[in-house]
Amino acid sequence: MSFPEPSLVRDQLWSPAQNSALWLGWWVHQVISTDLLVDAFRAVQGPLHLLDANSAIHAGVASTEELNRSAGTLGDLFRLVRRVTDDVPTSVDSRPLVGLVLAGAGDAPALPAGSAAAQAVQAVGAGIVLADTDPLTTHVLVPELQHSAEHEQPAVMWRWFTAAGPVVYPQLFSPGEADQQLREAMETAGRLIEQSGHIRVQGSDVRAEVGTLADSFGLPGLPPGISLRAARLLARADYVSAIVEKARASDAGLALDPLLLPMLRSIRAARMTAVDYALRELLR
Structure with a gap:
């Protein structure tokens, strides 16, 4: 793949x-x-x-x-x-x-x-x-x-x-389930990356850099009144996305691709879930 x-x-x-x-x-x-x-x-x-x-x-x-x-x-x-x-x-x-x-x-x-x-x-x-x-x-x-x-x-x-034609929709998750998937993908990838000796994804300095990247992903904002759960899920996706980008920019670079691919899937699932949930909540 x-x-x-x-x-x-x-x-x-x-x-x-x-x-x-x-x-x-x-x-x-x-x-x-x-x-x-x-x-x-x-x-x-x-x-x-x-x-x-x-x-x-x-x-x-x-x-x-x-x-x-x-x-x-x-x-x-x-x-x-x-x-x-x-x-x-x-x-x-x-x-x-x-x-x-x-x-x-x-x-x-x-x-x-x-x-x-x-x-x-x-x-x-x-x-x-x-x-x-x-x-x-x-x-x-x-x-x-x-x-x-x-x-x-x-x-x-x-x-x-x-x-x-018919559309085979992906399994829809609740915001909580999608967030849990993101957490698990992030923790698994982080553990494997650290074990590989390429890069550390823990520590205050790394967290500060990741936070800055996550802020840039989230610009320029969401529509008024969006569900808090959807907004939090998108923020989590931004944070995990920033971790991936930082890992890709490290000296290890392409060597980390196999470890990061599952995180990309979880990020996409979280974003689609958040948009779907937000639009459904708008009707309640």
């Missing part, structure tokens, strides 16, 4: 799609205004967002008359999100209107197998999932950072996919 390339490891640890999914969920449920959502997207992922118009047309959620240019705006993206989710029944027990899907080495995304959406998420590592009135239809928004001569700054290009 291969480990992600070093340049992709940070994306495996923390994806801005996590926070964007939460803010989008808050907006879909009309808890926050559109202006606040726009500000949140720009704060999380950068000031310039575009919608890949061709992908939205190909997915069947927009017409060529609506998007008669190569790239739509963030407003176009939100309008289409509202269109596909507006009439979807909501309840604590049904699938949330907005969700987070993550993928990594050895972990296929929870999307119809072989679909273009699954392939895109597998390549990028993250996507935002939208429910549809048809339970066998899943919409997926995949963000990609693009550089072009047309724009002075990098743009987040959102590609829209619509996948048909």
Whole structure:
């Protein structure tokens, strides 16, 4: 089993799609205004967002008359999100209107197998999932950072996919169970790393560095009123992510990959659990 390339490891640890999914969920449920959502997207992922118009047309959620240019705006993206989710029944027990899907080495995304959406998420590592009135239809928004001569700054290009077919969802954990998995993965990896003699992951100096990294992962914040349990689980995931990044930056580097891979799985599971739990709690 291969480990992600070093340049992709940070994306495996923390994806801005996590926070964007939460803010989008808050907006879909009309808890926050559109202006606040726009500000949140720009704060999380950068000031310039575009919608890949061709992908939205190909997915069947927009017409060529609506998007008669190569790239739509963030407003176009939100309008289409509202269109596909507006009439979807909501309840604590049904699938949330907005969700987070993550993928990594050895972990296929929870999307119809072989679909273009699954392939895109597998390549990028993250996507935002939208429910549809048809339970066998899943919409997926995949963000990609693009550089072009047309724009002075990098743009987040959102590609829209619509996948048909049943989805085998990963086992859903409670926030407590996901947190326990994170703790166990961290303790096991830490013990093995120390036994290998490569690096110590204990001690006040290391903890201070890890704390600084964890703070950077958690920026720029979560939507108002998010469940305390979900917020704590995300904070734990940030902390464990920072430990992984510090270990990867050590002299041992790649030699620690086999020990860190299980931690990445636990981090992804924790983040998806936290987003799912937060959106369900919003309905209580």
